[in-house]
Amino acid sequence: MEGLQEGFVVKGGIKLPIGFxxxxxxxxxxxxxxxxxxxxxxxxxxxxxxxxxxxxxPWLLPGDLREKRYFFSNCGxxxxxxxxxxxxxxxxxxxxxxxxxxxEVIGMKKTMMFCKGSHETRTRWVMHELRLLTSYPYHQMAVxxxxxxxxxxxxxxxxxxxxxxxxxxxxxQRVHDVEASIIDFEMExxxxxxxxxxxxxxx
Numbered sequence: 001m002e003g004l005q006e007g008f009v010v011k012g013g014i015k016l017p018i019g020f021x022x023x024x025x026x027x028x029x030x031x032x033x034x035x036x037x038x039x040x041x042x043x044x045x046x047x048x049x050x051x052x053x054x055x056x057x058p059w060l061l062p063g064d065l066r067e068k069r070y071f072f073s074n075c076g077x078x079x080x081x082x083x084x085x086x087x088x089x090x091x092x093x094x095x096x097x098x099x100x101x102x103x104e105v106i107g108m109k110k111t112m113m114f115c116k117g118s119h120e121t122r123t124r125w126v127m128h129e130l131r132l133l134t135s136y137p138y139h140q141m142a143v144x145x146x147x148x149x150x151x152x153x154x155x156x157x158x159x160x161x162x163x164x165x166x167x168x169x170x171x172x173q174r175v176h177d178v179e180a181s182i183i184d185f186e187m188e189x190x191x192x193x194x195x196x197x198x199x200x201x202x203x
Contacts, residue, residue, distance in 0.1 A: 022047050022070065026097045029070075029130055030107045034148045037072055038132060048072055053149045057084035058114055058125045061151065068152040075131050075147035086116040088127060097130065107132050124154040 024033070036043050051061060051071040063069035079090040090112050097107040107130055114125035131147040 026109060026130060027099060027106070029148050029150075030097055030132060031099075034072070034107075034130065034132060034146060038146050048148065053127065053151065054081050054083045054088065057086065058127070058151050058153075060084065065153065068150055071149045071151070072146050073149050075145050076129060083114070086114055086123075087120065088112040089115055089120065105133055124156070125151070126154055127151045 032044055033048055035041075037048075048070045049062065049072070051073060053061065053071050053073045054076070059065060061069065061071070076088075081088050090110060092111055095109045096105045097109055098105050110129040110131075112127045112129065114123045114127070115121060116123055128150040129147050130150070
């Protein structure tokens with residue numbers, strides 16, 4: 001459901017101030033959103049809903065499919081989890097998320113790809129799982145085992161054929177028209193001294 005609500009834009013159940021674009025860094029997601037959510041503290045903004053990201057296919061989850069979507073969900077403990085008609089499979093290795101000020105590791109980031117059907121055919125749907133590092137000194141116990149999930153669809157790669165410069169047919173037609181007019185002039189007046197210009201590049 002989308003619409004306006006007291007100065008807010010409501011998209012997929014997420015309230016955003018008008019003109020607001022949610023583009024947090026990995027560090028901001030962990031320290032200002034996931035940490036506060038895990039310890040039941042007040043969030044900076046109510047822009048990340050709670051949703052079981054493994055309940056269905058990624059295109060059926062709430063939010064704008066053209067944008068990155070952020071969700072709080074229970075942290076997955078395995079490298080492959082079923083979701084609807086397919087499954088999420090881990091690709092690559094986990095990456096550390098560090099604090100910029102002191103380079104301290106505060107969490108881990110895992111990348112998963114959605115695969116369809118029994119043959120587990122890869123799709124362009126990608127999901128990042130960001131979780132807190134349990135060994136980090138948070139000085140209190142987390143009340144919920146949450147992770148932040150970022151879901152988006154990779155863009156199609158351009159083929160070499162689509163990257164080629166389009167053929168300039170209109171310019172080529174004008175070159176042919178000029179050469180044809182010179183030939184007609186030569187045939188009509190019999191001028192043997194007329195020299196045709198060299199062929200021009202079509203573009």
